[in-house]
Amino acid sequence: MRYQLIVFDMDGTLLDGAKRVLPSSVDAIGRALAAGREVAIGSGRCPGMVEHHRAELPGVRYAICSSGATLYDLAERRVLARHSIEPALIARLRELSAGTDFSPDAFSGREFYYPSADLEELGGYGTGAYVELFREAGIGVDDVWETILGPGVAIEKIDLHFSNLADRDVVRDRIQAEHLALELAYSDSTTLEVSPGGVNKGTGLAALAELLGVPMGATVAVGDSNNDLPMLAVAGLAVGMGNANARVREAAGVLVADNDHDGCAEAIDSYLLAD
Numbered sequence: 001m002r003y004q005l006i007v008f009d010m011d012g013t014l015l016d017g018a019k020r021v022l023p024s025s026v027d028a029i030g031r032a033l034a035a036g037r038e039v040a041i042g043s044g045r046c047p048g049m050v051e052h053h054r055a056e057l058p059g060v061r062y063a064i065c066s067s068g069a070t071l072y073d074l075a076e077r078r079v080l081a082r083h084s085i086e087p088a089l090i091a092r093l094r095e096l097s098a099g100t101d102f103s104p105d106a107f108s109g110r111e112f113y114y115p116s117a118d119l120e121e122l123g124g125y126g127t128g129a130y131v132e133l134f135r136e137a138g139i140g141v142d143d144v145w146e147t148i149l150g151p152g153v154a155i156e157k158i159d160l161h162f163s164n165l166a167d168r169d170v171v172r173d174r175i176q177a178e179h180l181a182l183e184l185a186y187s188d189s190t191t192l193e194v195s196p197g198g199v200n201k202g203t204g205l206a207a208l209a210e211l212l213g214v215p216m217g218a219t220v221a222v223g224d225s226n227n228d229l230p231m232l233a234v235a236g237l238a239v240g241m242g243n244a245n246a247r248v249r250e251a252a253g254v255l256v257a258d259n260d261h262d263g264c265a266e267a268i269d270s271y272l273l274a275d
Helices: 023-034 047-051 087-096 116-125 128-137 144-148 165-177 201-212 226-234 246-251 263-272
Strands: 005-008 038-042 062-065 070-073 078-082 102-108 111-115 139-141 157-162 182-187 191-196 219-223 237-240
Touching: 005 201, 005 263, 023 038, 023 263, 038 201, 047 062, 047 070, 047 111, 047 128, 062 201, 070 201, 087 144, 087 165, 102 116, 102 144, 102 165, 111 116, 111 144, 116 128, 116 139, 116 157, 139 144, 157 165, 165 182, 165 191, 182 226, 201 219, 201 226, 219 226, 219 263, 226 237, 226 246, 237 246, 237 263
Parallel strands: 005 038, 005 219, 038 062, 111 139, 219 237
Antiparallel strands: 062 070, 070 078, 102 111, 102 157, 157 191, 182 191
């Protein structure tokens, strides 16, 4: 089957080590779109964070955001579909994470909230590379938990960025022990992503493929980290980046070069545009 749709993770995949889209990727995306193929984003980021790179992604219209919880139209700047975490589960997550050292952020529609006091300390939570992104695209608040548990606030994803791996494992184990209806995934170096139960990049890819009328067998997913695994599992072709972790490399049907050496262009030219 000829592949019709390719979906790229962003951090560690479409973005290089300096958080930029390589010129080779821009050129390859242009060739794919000119050939009538679809190119989309499949990211753990919220729409506002994806839009931060909009100028580098001309012609890319759709983004699976918040690890599958939000489907977004970049051209019209509107949310097409969203899945939210129940407030009672957010409150329980707050309790279960008590006593550990982390910095939270939370995604709501296009926006995200982060604790203002932690902005300059993100390096200690493994997310120092995102300081400017938080400053430019996020909403700093005094208390993230109080903000997202307020009336009328819908939250699609919560990221807990830990100062150490042991605390991350503790919180994950506490959540799993209670069998809460939450989807958990490790991302970045010390982050635990928390999403609505049964929602992940795989369900997001299925929703986008249905919207575009593309058979799942004609989809290509490209990623590098654990939160990409559900997307890789359901795609017609699973592509792992050269810098991917061991689980992604094992799950991938093929591997391409790393995110600093034209891996995304290779995925387009070798598979999406292959005869």
